Amino acid sequence: MKLTDLSSKVTEWFNGTGLMADIVISSRIRLARNIAGFNFLTKCSNADKLAILNRFKTVLLNLDILHDAAFFDVDNAAEIERVFMVERHLISRHMAAATGPRGVVVADNELFTAMINEEDHLRLQTLKPGLALTACWQRINEIDDAIQQKVRYAFDRRLGYLTACPTNLGTGIRVSVMLHLPALKMTEQLDKFIAACREMNLAVRGLFGEGTEALGDFFQISNQQTLGVREEDIVEKFTNEIIPAIVNYEKRAREELFGSQNELLEDKLARALALLKHARLISSNEALFLLSNLRMGVNMKRITNIPISTINELFLLTQPGHLQINQGRCLEARQRDLLRAATIRTRLN
Amino acid sequence: MKLTDLSSKVTEWFNGTGLMADIVISSRIRLARNIAGFNFLTKCSNADKLAILNRFKTVLLNLDILHDAAFFDVDNAAEIERVFMVERHLISRHMAAATGPRGVVVADNELFTAMINEEDHLRLQTLKPGLALTACWQRINEIDDAIQQKVRYAFDRRLGYLTACPTNLGTGIRVSVMLHLPALKMTEQLDKFIAACREMNLAVRGLFGEGTEALGDFFQISNQQTLGVREEDIVEKFTNEIIPAIVNYEKRAREELFGSQNELLEDKLARALALLKHARLISSNEALFLLSNLRMGVNMKRITNIPISTINELFLLTQPGHLQINQGRCLEARQRDLLRAATIRTRLN
Numbered sequence: 001m002k003l004t005d006l007s008s009k010v011t012e013w014f015n016g017t018g019l020m021a022d023i024v025i026s027s028r029i030r031l032a033r034n035i036a037g038f039n040f041l042t043k044c045s046n047a048d049k050l051a052i053l054n055r056f057k058t059v060l061l062n063l064d065i066l067h068d069a070a071f072f073d074v075d076n077a078a079e080i081e082r083v084f085m086v087e088r089h090l091i092s093r094h095m096a097a098a099t100g101p102r103g104v105v106v107a108d109n110e111l112f113t114a115m116i117n118e119e120d121h122l123r124l125q126t127l128k129p130g131l132a133l134t135a136c137w138q139r140i141n142e143i144d145d146a147i148q149q150k151v152r153y154a155f156d157r158r159l160g161y162l163t164a165c166p167t168n169l170g171t172g173i174r175v176s177v178m179l180h181l182p183a184l185k186m187t188e189q190l191d192k193f194i195a196a197c198r199e200m201n202l203a204v205r206g207l208f209g210e211g212t213e214a215l216g217d218f219f220q221i222s223n224q225q226t227l228g229v230r231e232e233d234i235v236e237k238f239t240n241e242i243i244p245a246i247v248n249y250e251k252r253a254r255e256e257l258f259g260s261q262n263e264l265l266e267d268k269l270a271r272a273l274a275l276l277k278h279a280r281l282i283s284s285n286e287a288l289f290l291l292s293n294l295r296m297g298v299n300m301k302r303i304t305n306i307p308i309s310t311i312n313e314l315f316l317l318t319q320p321g322h323l324q325i326n327q328g329r330c331l332e333a334r335q336r337d338l339l340r341a342a343t344i345r346t347r348l349n
Numbered sequence: 350m351k352l353t354d355l356s357s358k359v360t361e362w363f364n365g366t367g368l369m370a371d372i373v374i375s376s377r378i379r380l381a382r383n384i385a386g387f388n389f390l391t392k393c394s395n396a397d398k399l400a401i402l403n404r405f406k407t408v409l410l411n412l413d414i415l416h417d418a419a420f421f422d423v424d425n426a427a428e429i430e431r432v433f434m435v436e437r438h439l440i441s442r443h444m445a446a447a448t449g450p451r452g453v454v455v456a457d458n459e460l461f462t463a464m465i466n467e468e469d470h471l472r473l474q475t476l477k478p479g480l481a482l483t484a485c486w487q488r489i490n491e492i493d494d495a496i497q498q499k500v501r502y503a504f505d506r507r508l509g510y511l512t513a514c515p516t517n518l519g520t521g522i523r524v525s526v527m528l529h530l531p532a533l534k535m536t537e538q539l540d541k542f543i544a545a546c547r548e549m550n551l552a553v554r555g556l557f558g559e560g561t562e563a564l565g566d567f568f569q570i571s572n573q574q575t576l577g578v579r580e581e582d583i584v585e586k587f588t589n590e591i592i593p594a595i596v597n598y599e600k601r602a603r604e605e606l607f608g609s610q611n612e613l614l615e616d617k618l619a620r621a622l623a624l625l626k627h628a629r630l631i632s633s634n635e636a637l638f639l640l641s642n643l644r645m646g647v648n649m650k651r652i653t654n655i656p657i658s659t660i661n662e663l664f665l666l667t668q669p670g671h672l673q674i675n676q677g678r679c680l681e682a683r684q685r686d687l688l689r690a691a692t693i694r695t696r697l698n
Contacts, residue, residue, distance in 0.1 A: 279623070
């Protein structure tokens, strides 16, 4: 499998289906793991990194329970290929920017990834569209068990899984949900929402995880505690309490927009559609914001002639890496803005 | 004549005709005059102000050479009427905000105004569309002479006309030209242009004169020197040197936009048109900026199906005072933004 096999289609976790799909884009669980007998990566020689990489690559590519597993070498990838992989959430920005032997195994139609030599030796990740953390947990747990048949993880009976950063110690789990909250933003309730999340000890991040701001009204909510808690309890709390509560906030904000703020809503939607259909130069940030408004309009049934799949496709395909991979070459910013605008215009008109 | 007789039509000086009309909106000359035997206004009692007001009102309304002269009482005008008069440049912001007996005589289809008790006892003003300072000067000179048949101005043989502010002393003349310079702005050459004007001892002001910033790429250029110069020399220098030089700068910037910056130009024009045709809420500032881009597009023959008269009409009629006078009542900001967007949308679609 090559990256270009992926580049023209929407990743499955972003297909707009699943539970609470109008507000919950996707669910994701990742586990941080390290092999016993090797240093953590900050104290690892390149030879050791290569050994770790090859070990996990072999194990994962031969794991029966993974479907269509493929390995992508990040160290030797071209810059636009790395950007592309970040855009599809196959790898993290951190991994794209690092050096040394490292790579990612992708399987299950991009719903499973395993970054090798990111911050830990191994970062497993399962994704699903909509609110589906239980399914993510079942799948990742199953894969993790299968790997443990072949590899001895660094594990302490009292502390649990040992990780490079103490914030991941114990379960090594990160449960996160990507939410689309344009109405909370439009009604100026984001600060309140973020403060409430912090109080519940949840991290609020942007579209591309740690260190990225919220772009186009997309937010990732994730747990911060990994030590002394059961994985199932975190998953259950997210599924039954936290996410439904946030979804309700956003729904109430959308109802407010339908009512007293109707003119503001109409204006935002009309502007987004007009600019997407007519502008000649669109930056990736602006595209995110405009498509975000459009997505809300479609989900609120205010815009009826555009399928949500078209919008999701445009979200993904108009990112800089996708544009360049699909053109097969590097493009200057101005050229990308032109191509992005043309792509959107053609698709929407 | 009532204000509502004016409110639905475009002022003649803004009709988009005349010399260099694609860049020069209008030419304007004003003369500052005071009656001998009265204090300047800062030291004037209300009784004296009333006497001055009545005196000039009578003289001006009975001046044979003025066509359709009408008087508007500013002191007793409603707030939206004052706003309306400022928007049409019948009175200054300063006069709208002041107190005490004051008013304006309007004649010649709004191409002549005489503010009574603004900063000086009398401020005469003639306007023309396009570059037409010589015609403005001939007309104002003729009117000024006619007034002098009836009123003795405060005049000193050595200093010339005495004025409330020493910056107007001597000729009391202000020659100014309203320019539309969107390409200089788009190509980021405004700072250079403003610095050049300052070097030539010219004042650069916004759409509504002193103390107002440049809105929607409109700039007023005017002389600063009034003492020890002949009026005809100022008019000639503006007509033959200063304005043609600025017009050439703007033209070169437009050519640049046609060439290397063509995509940027296309984008600005497409965005302006899309937003004007589709937005549901438009503020007066945004309307100015968008209509400004549209005006350039039409003048550059990039937009062909909208007459310049429609754009000029929209510039004027979508201002807050015009919207409210035409509705016959005060409107909240949100209501104005709705009505403005609807007015523009209807006119352009």
